[in-house]
Amino acid sequence: MSTPRPIVTIDDPDDPRLADFRALIDADVRPDRRGIVIAEGVNVVDRLLRSPYRARAILGVPGKLAALAPTLTAAPDVAVYEVDKWLLSDVVGFRVTRGVLASADRPAPVSPASVVGGGGRFVVLEGLNDFENLGSLFRNAAAFGLNGVLLDRRCADPLYRRSVRVSMGHVFSMPFAVLDDPWPQSMSVFAEADVPVLAMTPRAAAGSVFEADVRASWAVLLGAEGPGLSEQALAAASEWRRIPMSDGVDSLNVATAGAVAFAALSVGRVFGEPNAG
Amino acid sequence: MSTPRPIVTIDDPDDPRLADFRALIDADVRPDRRGIVIAEGVNVVDRLLRSPYRARAILGVPGKLAALAPTLTAAPDVAVYEVDKWLLSDVVGFRVTRGVLASADRPAPVSPASVVGGGGRFVVLEGLNDFENLGSLFRNAAAFGLNGVLLDRRCADPLYRRSVRVSMGHVFSMPFAVLDDPWPQSMSVFAEADVPVLAMTPRAAAGSVFEADVRASWAVLLGAEGPGLSEQALAAASEWRRIPMSDGVDSLNVATAGAVAFAALSVGRVFGEPNAG
Numbered sequence: 021m022s023t024p025r026p027i028v029t030i031d032d033p034d035d036p037r038l039a040d041f042r043a044l045i046d047a048d049v050r051p052d053r054r055g056i057v058i059a060e061g062v063n064v065v066d067r068l069l070r071s072p073y074r075a076r077a078i079l080g081v082p083g084k085l086a087a088l089a090p091t092l093t094a095a096p097d098v099a100v101y102e103v104d105k106w107l108l109s110d111v112v113g114f115r116v117t118r119g120v121l122a123s124a125d126r127p128a129p130v131s132p133a134s135v136v137g138g139g140g141r142f143v144v145l146e147g148l149n150d151f152e153n154l155g156s157l158f159r160n161a162a163a164f165g166l167n168g169v170l171l172d173r174r175c176a177d178p179l180y181r182r183s184v185r186v187s188m189g190h191v192f193s194m195p196f197a198v199l200d201d202p203w204p205q206s207m208s209v210f211a212e213a214d215v216p217v218l219a220m221t222p223r224a225a226a227g228s229v230f231e232a233d234v235r236a237s238w239a240v241l242l243g244a245e246g247p248g249l250s251e252q253a254l255a256a257a258s259e260w261r262r263i264p265m266s267d268g269v270d271s272l273n274v275a276t277a278g279a280v281a282f283a284a285l286s287v288g289r290v291f292g293e294p295n296a297g
Numbered sequence: 298m299s300t301p302r303p304i305v306t307i308d309d310p311d312d313p314r315l316a317d318f319r320a321l322i323d324a325d326v327r328p329d330r331r332g333i334v335i336a337e338g339v340n341v342v343d344r345l346l347r348s349p350y351r352a353r354a355i356l357g358v359p360g361k362l363a364a365l366a367p368t369l370t371a372a373p374d375v376a377v378y379e380v381d382k383w384l385l386s387d388v389v390g391f392r393v394t395r396g397v398l399a400s401a402d403r404p405a406p407v408s409p410a411s412v413v414g415g416g417g418r419f420v421v422l423e424g425l426n427d428f429e430n431l432g433s434l435f436r437n438a439a440a441f442g443l444n445g446v447l448l449d450r451r452c453a454d455p456l457y458r459r460s461v462r463v464s465m466g467h468v469f470s471m472p473f474a475v476l477d478d479p480w481p482q483s484m485s486v487f488a489e490a491d492v493p494v495l496a497m498t499p500r501a502a503a504g505s506v507f508e509a510d511v512r513a514s515w516a517v518l519l520g521a522e523g524p525g526l527s528e529q530a531l532a533a534a535s536e537w538r539r540i541p542m543s544d545g546v547d548s549l550n551v552a553t554a555g556a557v558a559f560a561a562l563s564v565g566r567v568f569g570e571p572n573a574g
Contacts, residue, residue, distance in 0.1 A: 160553060165543035230564045263560065266442040269467070272556060276437060279553045280560045283540065287507045287561075 027085060027100045033110050037101060040123035041079050043113045044181065055126045058181045059189060061118035062087045067189030069095045073124040080120030081105050088120065098122075126179060132170055132197040132209045139213055140167030141285070142239040143278055144199070146253050147174040149244065154178055155186025156275030157242075162190035164282035169196040170239070172203045204256035210239050217241050219249055219257035220281055222271055226260035229284040240281045245274045304362060304377045310387050314378060317400035318356050320390045321458065332403040335458045336466060338395035339364045344466030346372045350401045357397030358382050365397065375399075403456060409447055409474040409486045416490055417444030418562070419516040420555055421476070423530050424451045426521065431455055432463025433552030434519075439467035441559035446473040447516070449480045481533040487516050494518050496526055496534035497558055499548055503537035506561040517558045522551045 030038065040056055056076070059068040062084055069075055069091045077099040078088070085092070085102055092100060109115045136142060143161055148154050154176050161169055169178070175198075176183065178191045187194075199206040210217050218232060219241040232238075241257055243249035248271075254260065263272065263280050271277065307315065317333055333353070336345040339361055346352055346368045354376040355365070362369070362379055369377060386392045413419060420438055425431050431453050438446055446455070452475075453460065455468045464471075476483040487494050495509060496518040509515075518534055520526035525548075531537065540549065540557050548554065 156550065156553070160549065163542045163549050228564075230560075264563065265440045269436075269440045272437065272440050273433065276433070276553050276556045279549060280556055283507075283557045283561070284564075286541065287505075 025096060025098065025100055027102050029102045031103070031107065033107055037077070037099065038079065038111050040077050041111055041121055045113045057124045057126050057179045057184065059122045059124065059192075060116070060120070060181065060185050062120055064185060064189035065120055065122040066091050068122050068124055068192050069098070071189075071192035073127060073192050076123040076125060077101060078120065078122045079103060079108065079111075081108060084118070084120035130195065130197050132199050132206070133212070135168040135170065135195045135197045136209050136213045136215060136239075138167075139215055139237040141237065141282075142166060142168050142170060142210075142215065143282070144170040144172075144207065144210075144217065144239050144241045145175050145243075146172050146203070146241065146249055147244045147247065148242070148274065149174060149176045150274075151176050151180050151182040152186045153245065153273065153275050155183035155188075155191070156273075157278050158183070158187035158190045158194050158196075160275055160279040160282060162187075162194055164279070164286055166282065167195065169194055170207075170209075171196065171198050172206075173198060173201055204250075204253045207241075207253075207256050210258075213237070215239050216258035217256070218259055218261045218281075218285075219254050220262065220277055221249060221254060221260050222262050222265075223260060226262035228264050229261040229281050230264070230287075232259075232261055232285060235285075238285055240278060240285070242274055242278055242281075245271070302373060302375065302377055304379050306379045308380070308384065310384055314354070314376070315356065315388050317354055318388055318398055322390045334401045334403050334456045334461065336399045336401065336469075337393070337397070337458065337462050339397055341462060341466035342397055342399040343368050345399050345401055345469050346375070348466075348469035350404060350469050353400040353402060354378060355397065355399045356380060356385065356388075358385060361395070361397035407472065407474050409476050409483070410489070412445040412447065412472045412474045413486050413490045413492060413516075415444075416492055416514040418514065418559075419443060419445050419447060419487075419492065420559070421447040421449075421484065421487075421494065421516050421518045422452050422520075423449045423481070423518065423526055424521045424524065425519070425551065426451060426453045427551075428453050428457050428459040429463045430522070430550065430552050432460040432465075432468070433550075434555050435460070435464035435467045435471050435473075437552055437556040437559060439464075439471055441556070441563055443559065444472065446471055447484075447486075448473065448475050449483075450475060450478055481527075481530045484518075484530075484533050487535075490514070492516050493535035494533070495536055495538045495558075495562075496531050497539065497554055498526060498531060498537050499539050499542075500537060503539035505541050506538040506558050507541070507564075509536075509538055509562060512562075515562055517555060517562070519551055519555055519558075522548070
């Protein structure tokens with residue numbers, strides 16, 4: 021095992037080595053402008069360092085860097101900067117409660133076919149522009165062992181800081197790709213891979229997701245809370261499925277609906293054995 | 298149908314009739330000090346007005362009050378104050394994006410036995426001190442038609458403003474009660490009502506929640522994210538159940554785990570028919 025880089029202590033807020041982390045509130049609303057992904061907190065940074073993403077730098081207070089020590093040893097090429105909590109918040113531009121951040125290069129986008137081509141279990145999102153719901157969906161997709169997330173062009177960026185955080189860092193290990201316009205025609209990638217698309221909708225014409233056929237491959241199609249799926253997306257789906265719920269209640273949060281659907285389609289199929297732990 | 302009170306326009310931020318809504322950030326961290334419950338947004342205020350809660354006053358901008366007009370007609374005793382959006386934010390102490398608030402009296406607490414005594418389907422929460430997770434759990438409990446929520450003394454207040462908002466106002470219609478200390482002995486109310494308590498835990502000794510016996514009555518027991526359930530609570534449960542998930546992934550968000558468990562225990566049992574809509 022290589023020796024990790026020594027940790028560099030910085031006490032000048034204008035130090036140019038802090039550039040990746042400067043004024044995050046302003047800079048990272050459009051991360052595509054900079055191509056830099058930010059991870060926050062020990063667990064998320066740890067997951068970044070164990071992922072295929074190329075980490076650039078880590079910035080944190082001593083206690084949090086100590087908590088990351090085992091992972092840092094395995095990532096010898098990453099610059100590690102130690103600062104006190106005041107300097108950290110000063111540089112970042114808001115109070116950093118999690119005590120450590122990492123920056124990483126944004127990887128090149130991959131094609132939907134490369135994600136979906138081999139079949140498996142997927143979620144497809146239409147118009148999901150809420151960063152936190154998007155992050156939660158990645159977390160839930162990881163929890164149920166999905167093979168990838170597909171997004172239409174109107175979805176938010178899963179690599180935006182808040183999505184990364186809410187995903188608990190699972191965006192770094194869960195394959196994802198953007199389905200280009202024209203949407204929903206671009207969902208044809210699923211038909212080509214023989215993966216049926218199950219649109220989640222409360223409509224009465226939809227059968228219960230708990231009564232769907234047992235299949236090795238499927239894609240759950242979800243729309244944003246409120247508007248739900250467009251007519252075009254519903255028409256392009258292989259079938260419609262609903263979560264059996266009480267009448268008169270708003271639908272579930274979209275990420276929660278995803279979790280229930282993933283569970284329903286996995287029951288007694290994929291996860292036969294208890295988890296360890 | 299009675300005529301609703303006329304809407305009163307207020308343009309003085311110091312008007313004493315605005316007392317319920319003043320400086321909410323400071324005042325409502327401990328709503329038990331004031332006994333006033335705050336609802337935010339058209340949908341949540343609407344749900345409050347249709348609930349058994351006694352509304353005190355409504356404060357909003359003209360457009361949002363107009364959206365509530367049908368419900369206001371049915372609630373003629375409630376004072377309605379119209380302000381512009383600047384005054385609204387000025388009084389409340391933060392920028393009110395939802396444009397309308399309502400205040401209501403906090404109802405007298407009810408006993409656990411009065412909620413649980415007749416049997417049914419429940420969720421029991423241990424140490425859940427996150428307002429948003431708590432609100433989400435109420436929303437999910439309502440979605441799956443549960444009969445009540447039981448809280449240990451360390452749980453957050455479901456009637457705190459942020460819980461109310463995240464619950465989408467379902468706290469107003471979902472019965473809940475606090476299980477006193479000594480906890481978890483106070484869970485004996487379930488045994489007395491012949492309601493088995495299913496503790497959700499990732500432990501290998503737990504069977505899948507999807508393989509639990511079909512029952513008309515059950516209570517799902519959930520702990521806070523991170524610590525999970527205490528040994529004492531686990532020992533007091535009737536049985537242990539897990540959600541089948543991938544290894545190496547943090548457990549689901551507690552409210553999401555609740556939704557999956559409620560769905561699993563309801564499949565093909567309670568909700569045989571599709572929803573309308």
